[in-house]
Amino acid sequence: MKVNILQHTPDEGPGAIADWIHQNQHQMSIYYPAQFGVLPDVNDSDMLIILGGPMSANDNSSWIKAERRLISQMIDQNKPILGICFGAQQMAKVLGATVSDSHVKEVGWAPVYLKTNQIEGLASELVVLHWHQETFEIPKGATLLYSSEHLLNQGFIKNNLIGLQFHLEPKASNVHEMIINDYPYLANSVFHQSQADILHHQISEQNHTNLFKFLDYIAKK
Template sequence: MRINILQHTPNEGPGAIRAWAKEHGHELYIYHPYQFDGVLPSADTTDFLVILGGPMSPNDDLFWIKQERQLIKELLAKHVPIFGACFGAQQIAKTLGSQITKAPAKEVGWAPVYLKSTVISGLPKRLTALHWHEERFEIPKEAVHLFESALVKEQGFLVGDNVLGLQFHFEPEADDVREIALNDRTYPNEGNALKQSTLDILQAEVPAENKAILFKLLDFITQ
């Protein structure tokens, strides 16, 4: 399987998705449209699309952000698996007609998310995830609401059996958390409802179950 990954900032890479791909014998192709003039894969070369987070908004008037949504639209029509994290989930939701707005609270740091649906079996009712956002998506009309948090209800959705969007992050491993937090170190200090500093975030251990849960989710949408 060819996994095309859209990365939107240097410090938010595929993390544990790379390990999942290696375990299954898949190949990763990573694109950086924010830097390289909007270079994107074609729908015909995409067996699985991963859309990562970033500091931009789907509402920004940038040509490559709109081109990403066109790619998502083509892949939705072809029933190709898609996974979006944070900005990536917002891009999927906007493609499906949902609004992207400011969240009721800025969430930056480690906080619980709660399971809203048992459509994917074997998921715990409560998980601790990394949050790094201040916008939210509406749950698409055709989607199942999967996760919520105490501050922002719209934390995850599933469309059909092959499209998953998560507002939070399960993909970062310890090295990835350090890369995110060290390079975006001022972001947690500005109106953060979780009241966590960069140091707090760095000192917390990545829950061991997050990688296993991510693998289960990716297995589900690519089965």
């Protein structure tokens, strides 16, 4: 399987997603559309992973619009997509939903709560990394996947499409990259966590276990 990853900023890489790809002996290619303006061809993509980034899905950059065209083509060909943070917001817009300011800034570690049993074996609660201030509506025909204390719409699932507002993919080294490069973004977070709080938080194995379950599910759907 050819798994194409869209990475939008240097400090938000695939993390444990790459482990799943390698363990399953899939082929991985990483594209950087914000930097180079290049996207994979839909006919050369068996699965698409869309990572996060500091930009907004409501921005008018040509590459953001081109990325949504690719998402639409993937959906038309019934190919699986996992979107994370900005990636999930891009998916939501393609599916006709609105992306807007959430009026609460979530940056740091906090729990999300499972809202559907559509995928078997998922943990009912996960402590995940949040790094966002925008949110999406749940697209028509999709199911609410997760909520948090401060934000209702933390994830959605629709057939072989999964969008997550939060991050399950980071390893400790990825969190370190995010902190040293983007630490000013912690200001005014509702969680009031310091750089040290976020860096020293122990990442639960459940995060990557659940991430792998999502990837297995959409790959086989």
